[in-house]
Amino acid sequence: MPLELNDIFVTPDSSLAVDECFVYDDLSAEGEQLSATPVRVKGQVSNSGGLVELRYTAEFSYSKPCDRCLVMAEKSVKQNFVHTLALSAENEDNDDIIIVAGYTLDLFSLVRDDILLEMPFKHLCSENCRGLCPTCGQNLNEGSCDCKKEAVDPRMAVLDELFSD
Numbered sequence: 001m002p003l004e005l006n007d008i009f010v011t012p013d014s015s016l017a018v019d020e021c022f023v024y025d026d027l028s029a030e031g032e033q034l035s036a037t038p039v040r041v042k043g044q045v046s047n048s049g050g051l052v053e054l055r056y057t058a059e060f061s062y063s064k065p066c067d068r069c070l071v072m073a074e075k076s077v078k079q080n081f082v083h084t085l086a087l088s089a090e091n092e093d094n095d096d097i098i099i100v101a102g103y104t105l106d107l108f109s110l111v112r113d114d115i116l117l118e119m120p121f122k123h124l125c126s127e128n129c130r131g132l133c134p135t136c137g138q139n140l141n142e143g144s145c146d147c148k149k150e151a152v153d154p155r156m157a158v159l160d161e162l163f164s165d
Ligand SMILES: [Zn+2]
Pocket: 066, 067, 068, 069, 070, 071, 124, 125, 126, 129, 130, 131
């Protein structure tokens, strides 16, 4: 599903609406397969005075086990992207320029690269996730276990008390 951009490049002040829904079955992050919803892509390619830009918003959600407690956690993503499109590389220093060979843009691949680059490094079910007890494996979000109490020095317990909410 390449985008044909011939008209946009040759017609100043023209624009083309982009409204797609892409299904990726090979999305992965940190070597882990993601189960993701189709990615809604909305935006436009515009030529303003010879500068051709692609602006779009990608919207989807994905599920992956929480890094701390391993429970499946779903995240919704809504992210904006802007790329300058060019027919050839005139300024090789600019990484943001996408070279559109033969006036066609492989939007499907571009969107996949964009969203994978923006994937957060850490995936948590919530900012306050307490994770699993390293001793017994109890999910500490669901309840506490007895391991900690036995191991903690009474003087440390006082500090624990002070810092807990
Ligand atoms: Zn968690």
